[in-house]
Amino acid sequence: MLLHIPGLFSREEVVRIRVALEQAEWADGKITAGFQSAKAKHNLQLSEGHPLAVEVGTALVERLWANPLFMSAALPRKIFPPLLNCYTTGSSFDFHIDNAVRQARGNPERVRTDLSSTVFFSDPDEYDGGELEIQDTFGTRSIKLPAGDMLLYPSTSLHKVNAVTRGARYASFFWTQSLVREDSQRALLFEMDSALQQLTQDVPNHPSLIQLTGTYHNLLRRWVEV
Ligand code: NI
Numbered sequence: 441m442l443l444h445i446p447g448l449f450s451r452e453e454v455v456r457i458r459v460a461l462e463q464a465e466w467a468d469g470k471i472t473a474g475f476q477s478a479k480a481k482h483n484l485q486l487s488e489g490h491p492l493a494v495e496v497g498t499a500l501v502e503r504l505w506a507n508p509l510f511m512s513a514a515l516p517r518k519i520f521p522p523l524l525n526c527y528t529t530g531s532s533f534d535f536h537i538d539n540a541v542r543q544a545r546g547n548p549e550r551v552r553t554d555l556s557s558t559v560f561f562s563d564p565d566e567y568d569g570g571e572l573e574i575q576d577t578f579g580t581r582s583i584k585l586p587a588g589d590m591l592l593y594p595s596t597s598l599h600k601v602n603a604v605t606r607g608a609r610y611a612s613f614f615w616t617q618s619l620v621r622e623d624s625q626r627a628l629l630f631e632m633d634s635a636l637q638q639l640t641q642d643v644p645n646h647p648s649l650i651q652l653t654g655t656y657h658n659l660l661r662r663w664v665e666v
Pocket of ligand 1: 599
């Protein structure tokens with residue numbers, strides 16, 4: 441399941457973050473790539489623990505834990521500290537699947553990568569190329585979102601970032617370990633939760649809501665890993 445989560449950062453916040461990103465010192469993106477994906481990865485990245493990455497990442501993670509759409513779709517258990525990258529003209533990241541397990545520098549805790557996320561900090565009209573292409577069960581999707589918005593997708597999917605041919609594409613990326621490992625199970629729970637929330641608004645006193653909500657939790661209980 442691919443999900444667009446809008447408005448994690450306001451226009452004003454995006455402008456302020458962009459000024460800081462444009463002045464930052466960037467390193468080769470291969471620093472966090474695995475052996476295989478290093479061959480495909482040609483972009484720039486802020487080093488782990490860079491003050492700007494920590495500041496933006498901390499704000500982002502705080503918002504995610506309070507975002508009903510993310511909570512319902514990702515059912516997060518752990519979120520890897522977000523990283524920041526930049527694709528300038530000529531940069532790209534060819535098809536790959538993200539490493540299964542991630543460990544942030546200086547942190548013994550490991551994160552199984554069930555879900556991948558990209559938060560855009562450049563608007564689509566600021567660069568050409570640079571689409572995030574994801575192969576899923578419905579074929580290949582090509583995605584560019586407004587600055588401040590996020591795309592959530594299963595880490596099991598093959599994906600790439602097309603070469604940027606004009607301008608620069610700034611983004612944050614990170615991984616989430618979910619309470620529910622399987623994408624198909626998370627998708628089913630998300631659909632059920634969305635329908636329940638709609639029914640709660642439309643027919644708040646319907647007695648079946650109690651039973652359906654219970655069924656949601658009983659399904660979650662079957663699949664949850666804590
Ligand atoms: Ni990737």
